[in-house]
Amino acid sequence: MHSPLSPAPVRAAHVRLSGVHLSFGGRPVLSGVDLVAAAGDRVAIVGENGRGKTTLLRVLAGDLPADRGEVHRSGSVGVADQQIPLGPTDTVGALIDLELAAVRDALARLEAATEALSDGLPGADEAFAAALEQAEALDAWDADRRVEVSLAALNAVDDRDRPLGTLSVGQRHRVRLACLLGAGHPVLLLDEPTNHLDAAGLDHLTERLRAHPGVVVLVSHDRALLADVATTVIDLDPSSDGRPRVYGGGYAGYVEARHAERARWEAEHAEQIAERQRLADDLSAARNRLRDNWRPPKGTGRHMRATRAPGLVRAVHRRQEELEGHVVAVPPPPARFSMPELPSHGGAVLLHATGITVAGRLARPVDVALESGDRLVVTGPNGAGKSTLLSVLAGELEPDTGTVTRSRSARIGRLGQESDLPGRRTAMELYDERLARTGISGPGLGELGLLAGYDRHRPVEELSVGARRRLDLALVLAARPHVVLLDEPTNHLSAALVDELTTALGTTPAAVVIATHDRQLSRDTASWPRLAL
Incomplete structure (x- = not known):
């Protein structure tokens, strides 16, 4: 059982932003x-990498002043950032x-006030x-117990x-998150709180956030957390x-409204x-009429022919002014992701592993057989060998035991977890080179809707981490693979793209x-189908 925070002060908790603007280096x-x-x-708070999600949290926390606009907070604030x-x-x-400094301070102030009240000092009441x-607002007496519950x-x-230097990054973040969940702050600001959590930890975080009576503002790429927790x-x-844009109706309402607004945006831009x-x-x-020396039909009087030419000149000027005065006020919407048409290989086994x-990476023998149109999700804890299995299937790593047979005509593409691209080449150069190497005609990089023109x-x-991840995906698709192997494909990608x-x-x-x-x-x-390792 989690003790509830004192209701009256928590009910007063709120955050408000009005017309907040912020630029870095003129951008x-x-x-x-x-x-x-x-x-x-x-x-x-959602958006692509680099859109200002963490920056907005810092503005809310008071760590970063806005260039203009108003920021108001009521209630103590607990911040879980990535540092x-x-x-x-x-x-x-x-x-x-x-x-728990706010908790310790509250209890110390209460103890001092109690002594002053006992001594009958002026203003003690x-x-x-x-x-x-x-x-009471922090439920300070129970804070340490709540922290112990969350630590477990x-x-x-x-x-x-134990010194923090002996802990992994994930262990340190879990300790800090447990403290914030137990500290009782009416306002919680959380930046990627699901990082480094296992299934039990994710369940606990979801439960505590849903039960929090104050305000929660979070940045997360975990769409399941957003679906389970977010109200706005x-x-x-x-x-x-x-x-x-601000959307109500939770994450599902946001997805539906975003699709509808995107469709309106595309229609308005196309209309303009x-x-x-x-x-x-x-x-x-x-x-053209003026250049071709427009002539009225035969039988028309000479006077009409003489007066028609100035009218044509005026028409040209009027059309010119109308065109120059027309402004496409609606900017072009960002391109949607467009999956290229990948090939099928009917009736043939594309890949068969037995x-x-x-050694040391994939202990349990694994069997996999794939034909065109097959689907498979590989699951298992960290270290079970999921990435290793995909590398073996792609032919990038030889197994110590067992066999892998691949159809000679089948192309296999693998998206790894980490990007390893030459830094000085441009995205366009790498993509065009990949298309040329495969000898297969395919869509241009811009047609995939993965990277902006710049x-x-x-x-x-x-490029940002997210943009490099998008390029990695584009390079896999460029080869038009018959088999697509994706290792943690949601890493560093926006919810909309996923x-x-x-x-x-x-x-x-x-x-x-x-x-x-x-x-x-x-x-x-x-x-x-599932394959559990």
């Missing part, structure tokens, strides 16, 4: 962000005390009431004397008017482009094998 990062969140609201604020020689206990309200649930180290979604990705083309055609026709093992012509070393990719994978005639820990992807592929 706009946040443009007109508006948000109101009250107690009981759980707000998810641990202590050094390697500090202990687990020091981190717990740091994260008001000081005691204020100190008691603060301690998150499988975090609870030895308070703020989308920082591009929109038709350049302003962020068509109108501009109509005006251009009218101008061209008027110019009894394969790899990114397509930048060196790989200048949704589009998942839909495309469900209908492609190629064989598809996925290794994933992503809970939403597992839900979305629930009908696919």
